[in-house]
Amino acid sequence: MSTFGKLFRVTTFGESHCKGVGAIIDGAPPGMELTENDIQPQLTRRRPGQSKLTTPRDEKDKVTILSGTEYGITLGTPIGLQVPNLDQRPHDYGEMDIYPRPSHADWTYLQKYGLKASSGGGRASARETIGRVAGGAIAQKYLKLTNNVEIVAFVSSVGKVAMPFVHELEDEEPVSAEFYDMLNNISQEEVDKDITRCPHPETAEKMKETIMQKSAEKDSIGGTVTCVIRNCPVGLGEPCFDKLEAVMAHAMLSIPATKGFEFGSGFQGTKIPGHLHNDAFVRKEDGTLGTKTNNSGGVQGGITNGENIYFRVAFKPAATISKDQETASYDGAWGTLAAKGRHDPCVAPRAVPIVEAMAALVIMDSFLQQQARKASAALLPSVEIHHSLLGVPPKK
Template sequence: MSTFGVIFRVTTYGESHGKSVGCIVDNCPPGLSLVESDIQTQLSRRRPGQSDLTTPRDEKDLVAIQSGTEHGITLGTPIGLIVPNQDQRPHDYSETDLYPRPSHADWTYLQKYGVKASSGGGRASARETIGRVAAGAIAEKYLKLVYGAEIVAFVSSVSNIAMPFIQYENEERAFPQDFWDFLNNITRVEVDKDPVRCPDKETSEKMKERIILAKEAKDSVGGTVTCVIRNVPPGLGEPCFDKLEAKLAHAMLSIPATKGFEIGSGFKGTTLLGHQHNDPWVKKNEKDILGTKTNNSGGIQGGITNGENIYFRVAFKPPATISQEQATATYNGDSGVLAARGRHDPCVVPRAVPIVESMAALVIMDALMIQNSRKTTASLLPSIRDLPPSMLGAVQNNFKSK
């Protein structure tokens, strides 16, 4: 499907070498200040041609708002966003008339639809993510304005080169103590200081060397992106099948080239004992608001946010388009050799950072609107003030009438 979300719904459109790409955003709250520059920042972070570590395709990815706003204010009606494709080179893909490219969607799209885009990856191209990033920027503005939410992603590994916290090994805990301080304080400004978008300088230099080495060999490398979401209110997420981590996994694994997702302690948590992994509750402030002493759960318990930082990691495979000659087969099954001519990223993870952030924003925004609709309708009911403490707990119940 090309639509994501239940209430805050985003539908993307466009192919990699078509006239344009973009999206329609349904149910954005009315009254939000919104102009193109609010969206352009993230699109510029995603666009190609940023450095010698990315594809040389020259696209400015300039967005135009087509509908849903007036005088810079959202109307509550569908927001239409369009980004023209300027640097199209469909002739670079003439070999795909004969060969389904290795590890691309050429063959699978043909099996599904009986027809496919004649150039590039079509809907399977990463250019489809422009609509996601544009919509995510709108969601993120609302989340920041109303809740002070912050979403920051960064490159945590390239090939076998990783930031220290990933390589950390300890029998009693999943991450070193300074990892939690890092998640609390990391900013996009720090992330963007380096073209690799890894905020650890020593690790970043090694990553850069590895990416350039792959590029010179006409090859590619994969990596991981880690993301933290701060200041998310508790109570978001829908048991049982729409748990928030499940929605995040859905969102992240829908991004092109993704191959894995883990949240909180992830696979490292499987090596710990229960008493080491559990997150004890503690009083966090003078309002008797509870929080957790540790955060191995990644801010989500029972599929519902607990108010702590949400953090997760997404794995990206090496880009499938490489300029090396590869032994493969034609659509008819005849053996042959293919050397792709299309422009490509030797490693997608630096440009994937804003895509991960945007998809995270869409998940949180949709979950927030679902929860707020529940709270509003419940608040209209007669008071449930007299229920036993075992049902209400020691704190004010969210659904109690005022």
């Protein structure tokens, strides 16, 4: 469906070439300062036409808040947001009436609904993610104000070009100390310094070369985005089916063009024995327990443990390319499709704020669920609880 979340719910609407796209955000707490200026920076990071590495479609993606605020303050009622589609070229999609694009959603949408949007990708277009990013911006502001949560994503690979110390390692450490250090300190400002959104300058240059080469060839290339969430409250996530990693995977794999997700040490962690992978507990300077390493990615038993949450998302090459492709038409006749239109040669750089937004939606929704649990428990009369249930040693 088009809604994500339980207590903090984001419903997106609109197609790639209709009059506009947007979102309804339900469950935003009342009393928070909120204007378009809080949302627009994230939409600008996502918008097309922002660099030579992205689609040249020129959309400013200017957001308007339609409801849910008064005098710049949230009312607790649904927040309506809208962004107009201005640079539309539906005539670029004439051949889509003849050929379903290979690896795109034209054929599957037609089979599901009996009809499809005649231009662009409809709801399968990346234009749909505008509503996600807008809702995520609201969630990020609330989480920052209440818990100092920081969410930063960056491009970690494009094609075969990958940041050193992020991906495959030669030794028996699934995650390097250098990578941990980067997760502790990386900022959105640092990520945005380069148009690739890769914070490693040498790798960023190689990524640019790869993307530009594919663009010149009228082709596309995939990549991965790594994300870290810092200062996340302890205790978020539900046992069994709604574990934090499971909900995060749901969120990330709902983003267009995603094909893979790994959490914490991920697949690299399968290559070492348990005694090397386990995160031993240590006492922190503030007296609380923490972990010496963080192969778990900040989550144990599906519940956040207070360490950095980190994960990686794989994005396939964009399906719509201008390179000639031999494929069958809707009636089964063999032919050649050379798609027109304006499309990203690599979606990874523009996916960064989308990944951050979906991460914020997951943490926001989980936080509100945990707050509801705490508030309801606080209403009960006090009872004496056995020390073993509290995880503390018995008094001598």
